[in-house]
Amino acid sequence: MSILDGAPTAAGPRPYGGIGQSVRDSLVVARRNLIRMARIPEVVIFGLIQPIMFVVLFSYVFGGSIAVGGNTDPSAYREFLMAGIFAQTVTFATAGAGAGIADDMHKGLIDRFRSLPMARGAVLTGRTLADLVQTALTLVVLAIVAVIVGWRTHAGIPKAVAGFALLLLLGYAFSWIGALIGLSVRTPEAATSGGLIWLFPLTFISNAFVPSDNMPMVLRNIAEWNPFSATVQAARQLFGNFPDGYPVPAAWPMQHPVWASLIWSVVIILVFRSLSVRKYRSATA
Template identity: 50%
Template sequence: MSEVAGALHDGWIVTKRNLIKIKRIPDLLIFSTIQPIMFVLLFTYVFGGAIRGTGVAYKEYLMAGIFTQTVAFGSSLTAIGLADDLTKGIVDRFRSLPMSRAAVLVGRTTSDLLNNLLVVLVMGACALLVGWRVHTGPWGALAGFGVLFLFAYAMSWIAAVIGLAARSVEVAQSAGFIWLFPMTFLSNAFISTSTLPGWLQPVADWNPISSIALALRDLWGNAPQGLARGDGFPAAHPVLLALLWSVGILALFVPMAISRYRRVSTR
């Protein structure tokens, strides 16, 4: 128990260090906030009139997908931050200090979760301005954001593995983004999976992005019905599947990231 408490204490210190770094480089936070706002406005006012058949107002259908995409893309900050610390020798400095080895990863993922929290807050305000609403009350809203941030934290651990495996910040940046684009767009984030070719629909329905987005729509009262909802277990139990995806990702990638960190910090 003392080791866990020590790791959490040291992790919080590293978290504050990373947050101070963001404060000193505000451009990073500004541009990570501008991107999701641009997606909200573009999809709402440019594509919203052309995308129909969801059974609900597109503004309400869209936002769960935008929130999910935003936190998924935000995980790339974890990969970039760890790669930057490795190339600059910060990790070697941490190794010389009397601190838990898990603190670097805990601090990195926690600080990026808090960064995601701020970005989602700003984006939520923008969404309210364009007409998005939660129809299930405060508890439904809180449950939805809880599912969203659990997924965001899980995605940060995937990015941690990528950042520790990359040999430069540039590689980490590319590797952190390149797999997210097909994962995001091959989902129900922006359109119903029923519009996809038949052989792609099961892939999109079981995509974790689809599970999170549909879970948020159910919890917020923005869910489509009929064919636009999808088919099978993912459509019938989106909240359960969303939680299983997040817990499964954490169970797989937390040990993988810790193992990788031990290797790179001793070479």
């Protein structure tokens, strides 16, 4: 018997399988992306400038000119506005998610990940989770700015937390749309443009900035069944930000906005995550 026969065998890492491996790999990729974001703070800073500008411009430039439910008080419009600004902020993160994935594809980083023994969907899931953390930090800063300009909640802390949770869920759902766009284009610049070009009509043909009852019939129907509008309406309800006299449309998503927001967000995640993972496998095959 040789010495090697009696030598203890080095214990390797315990193998993971199925969901366990996918969760572990996704968290590893998310950590990598968060470290990368921390090393480039200007990305986070520039991401904060636009929503803060929207808050200030809409609050002080348009606040006294837009009546909500017959109420022309600027403070009433600020409270009406903030749910829309919050929702716009979380959905505009879609462009950043798409650009980040397109950049990783362009530099060959995705191919390096693919050569490792890891779950196929973990690369995309980790990226979207990291974007969710960044979006949450942006929302915290934006909420502080909103309080400074006069925004308040009136339905209690638990409901306010639930409102922010719905906003983050919508942002996470839209980040999967950004992932699909990032996998479908060749450059980060194209991903940024592709991630924004459809967001502007989606956010403006909605109840985010003005009540939908003043829109033409066709646009009103689009706005009332818009997933973005459902989350804005749900956030207003949970924040207690409906001004006195505000007319609630008769469409089902506007009458039951919390359920509508949850359904829309879950459907978007299921559909676009499946499409993104399939595109990821074919794009790197």
